[in-house]
Amino acid sequence: MVNKQDFKRIDRYVWELPRESRPDMRVPARLFADEELFDAAFGDRTAEQLVNTATLPGIVRYALAMPDFHQGYGFPIGGVAAMDAASGVISPGGVGYDINCGVRLLASHLDREEVAPYLQELTSALYQSCPSGVGGKGRVRVSERELDELTVQGSAWVLKRGLARAEDIAHTEEGGQLPGADPRQVSSRAKERGRPQVGSLGAGNHFLEIDVVEEIYDPDVATAFGLRRGQVVVQIHCGSRGFGHQVCDDYVKSLQGAVRKYGISLVDRELVCAPIDSPEGRAYYGAMACAVNYAFVNRQILAMGVREAFERVLAGKVRNVDLFQVYDVAHNIAKFEEHEVGGKRKRLCVHRKGATRAFGPGRPEVPESYRHVGQPVLVPGSMGTASYVLVGTQTAMEISWGSTCHGAGRVLSRHAAIRQVGGAELRRELEESGIVVRAGSDKGLAEEAPSAYKDVSQVVEVVHGAGLARKVARLRPLAVIKG
Amino acid sequence: MGFEEIPHTADRALRCWGQDLGELFVQAAQGMVWLLIGPVTPLPTVEAQIELSAIDAETLLVSWLSELLYLYERDGTLFTAFELEEISPTHLRARVRGAPIDQLQQQIKAVTFNELTIHPRERGLETTIVFDV
Numbered sequence: 028m029v030n031k032q033d034f035k036r037i038d039r040y041v042w043e044l045p046r047e048s049r050p051d052m053r054v055p056a057r058l059f060a061d062e063e064l065f066d067a068a069f070g071d072r073t074a075e076q077l078v079n080t081a082t083l084p085g086i087v088r089y090a091l092a093m094p095d096f097h098q099g100y101g102f103p104i105g106g107v108a109a110m111d112a113a114s115g116v117i118s119p120g121g122v123g124y125d126i127n128c129g130v131r132l133l134a135s136h137l138d139r140e141e142v143a144p145y146l147q148e149l150t151s152a153l154y155q156s157c158p159s160g161v162g163g164k165g166r167v168r169v170s171e172r173e174l175d176e177l178t179v180q181g182s183a184w185v186l187k188r189g190l191a192r193a194e195d196i197a198h199t200e201e202g203g204q205l206p207g208a209d210p211r212q213v214s215s216r217a218k219e220r221g222r223p224q225v226g227s228l229g230a231g232n233h234f235l236e237i238d239v240v241e242e243i244y245d246p247d248v249a250t251a252f253g254l255r256r257g258q259v260v261v262q263i264h265c266g267s268r269g270f271g272h273q274v275c276d277d278y279v280k281s282l283q284g285a286v287r288k289y290g291i292s293l294v295d296r297e298l299v300c301a302p303i304d305s306p307e308g309r310a311y312y313g314a315m316a317c318a319v320n321y322a323f324v325n326r327q328i329l330a331m332g333v334r335e336a337f338e339r340v341l342a343g344k345v346r347n348v349d350l351f352q353v354y355d356v357a358h359n360i361a362k363f364e365e366h367e368v369g370g371k372r373k374r375l376c377v378h379r380k381g382a383t384r385a386f387g388p389g390r391p392e393v394p395e396s397y398r399h400v401g402q403p404v405l406v407p408g409s410m411g412t413a414s415y416v417l418v419g420t421q422t423a424m425e426i427s428w429g430s431t432c433h434g435a436g437r438v439l440s441r442h443a444a445i446r447q448v449g450g451a452e453l454r455r456e457l458e459e460s461g462i463v464v465r466a467g468s469d470k471g472l473a474e475e476a477p478s479a480y481k482d483v484s485q486v487v488e489v490v491h492g493a494g495l496a497r498k499v500a501r502l503r504p505l506a507v508i509k510g
Numbered sequence: 511m512g513f514e515e516i517p518h519t520a521d522r523a524l525r526c527w528g529q530d531l532g533e534l535f536v537q538a539a540q541g542m543v544w545l546l547i548g549p550v551t552p553l554p555t556v557e558a559q560i561e562l563s564a565i566d567a568e569t570l571l572v573s574w575l576s577e578l579l580y581l582y583e584r585d586g587t588l589f590t591a592f593e594l595e596e597i598s599p600t601h602l603r604a605r606v607r608g609a610p611i612d613q614l615q616q617q618i619k620a621v622t623f624n625e626l627t628i629h630p631r632e633r634g635l636e637t638t639i640v641f642d643v
Contacts, residue, residue: 125619296626
């Protein structure tokens with residue numbers, strides 16, 4: 028049992044459980060939260076899962092939970108853990124099944140008033156251009172060989188086929204290509220599941236949204252990101268589809284043997300892991316990197332679908348139909364990064380599970396055009412509520428391995444959400460508030476009801492207050508497309 | 511033998527129980543079908559055989575449920591009736607029957623190992639399974 032009383036408040040938004048609180052903890056556990064969110068960590072198994080994470084071999088300094096935390100499996104969602112690259116472990120349970128689930132933000136040159144007359148038509152066109160739903164087939168067909176190529180090359184593969192622009196790739200985390208991808212480590216089943224789904228949204232909490240920039244908090248940074256008040260933008264939220272799910276599934280199973288082989292003791296089997304520097308650890312990393320690249324390709328191809336839909340509906344009717352890419356972030360990933368530990372640069376394998384990289388100014392990983400301000404961080408809210416664009420900070424580099432939240436975070440089980448709000452009722456409510464909705468099913472819609480989530484603004488206030496990222500702009504939805 | 515849903519913040523979780531491993535595996539599969547399509551049983555029109563091996567009973571359980579999800583994604587056939595012809599903690603052979611289903615009520619991304627342990631209980635064997643949805 029993890030007791031709330033054992034946590035110490037070490038700063039306004041930082042709560043720490045000392046390492047000595049449980050004999051198997053290797054490092055302290057830290058939650059970023061205000062009082063209300065902190066209490067919520069004990070309403071489900073978040074706190075316990077975070078403490079379990081703190082027991083993993085090679086974990087450096089602390090196990091962290093971002094303020095949108097909630098109970099997951101293995102790590103909590105919102106969990107961040109950095110492992111020593113030389114002596115630590117890598118865990119598929121610290122990345123999750125939807126490897127490189129992430130968000131892409133495209134911005135138009137149009138104001139809300141210009142798009143408003145065509146919103147219904149535009150939403151329908153987006154729904155057609157971006158295939159969605161469980162097991163839905165994607166926009167492009169690829170051969171087995173092409174699948175291997177795209178999982179190694181990532182967004183560069185899409186560029187070669189004329190389905191991307193160089194500036195899209197420059198404005199993608201990792202330049203849309205995580206190095207070290209090794210398709211030989213990916214099972215034939217993962218490839219079989221992934222092949223038909225390239226360029227598809229999927230179901231669950233994945234969505235496509237047309238938003239308007241409602242509020243600017245930091246005009247200088249907003250200008251650097253190309254954002255202004257009243258502007259129409261598009262968010263794409265999806266991941267690596269069946270390909271990534273299968274990679275995770277395969278390695279959560281196969282690494283059970285590695286745990287025995289290396290004598291690692293685990294409190295939860297979902298925390299299964301292998302030494303980073305072992306054949307098993309390298310195999311997982313090589314396969315995971317393939318799934319990361321698959322997801323970058325997936326969002327890139329969907330982005331071209333979005334551009335096509337804008338062109339089809341708006342060409343000749345508005346002054347400029349083009350969309351440029353602000354950024355693309357991953358929120359389920361493990362990556363090698365250098366960070367300062369005890370005054371020295373150290374190579375770490377940073378696991379972010381439901382957490383976003385939030386690198387501050389000056390880091391070479393941040394695209395050149397944004398390097399003077401920090402990277403954009405995209406935080407989608409729950410359906411029908413606000414989303415935020417934030418900017419990474421130096422403070423995040425110092426206290427969270429350059430990480431921040433990834434969304435609002437859930438508060439209820441999806442089951443309870445369905446009981447409370449009917450899908451048809453929710454659709455009516457959204458439409459009454461002027462939001463255009465296209466969804467595969469009312470039930471799927473109900474599961475994403477805003478009442479199933481924390482208040483994204485509260486989460487963002489904690490992030491802003493704790494210095495994990497700074498507010499730049501708030502977005503309000505005009506249209507929602509769901510699988 | 512039976513199954514029931516238990517609360518989870520973001521995903522779906524089932525508690526399943528049975529007299530023996532065979533019953534437990536059947537209940538887990540039926541519970542998952544209930545999550546996928548609700549309390550309806552389509553008339554079976556397709557039959558298949560599944561044979562799996564794993565390092566222990568928990569891994570075998572995850573493999574079993576994952577296999578049923580995979581077969582749905584691949585062929586669109588959801589198996590809803592299960593007969594375990596052979597079962598040990600490391601191996602199973604099952605005859606399964608089901609029907610093509612157009613749309614699921616619930617997407618399941620994966621069957622997790624989250625705190626997955628098969629416990630002996632008064633009513634036989636029991637376990638809790640968390641599904642990533």
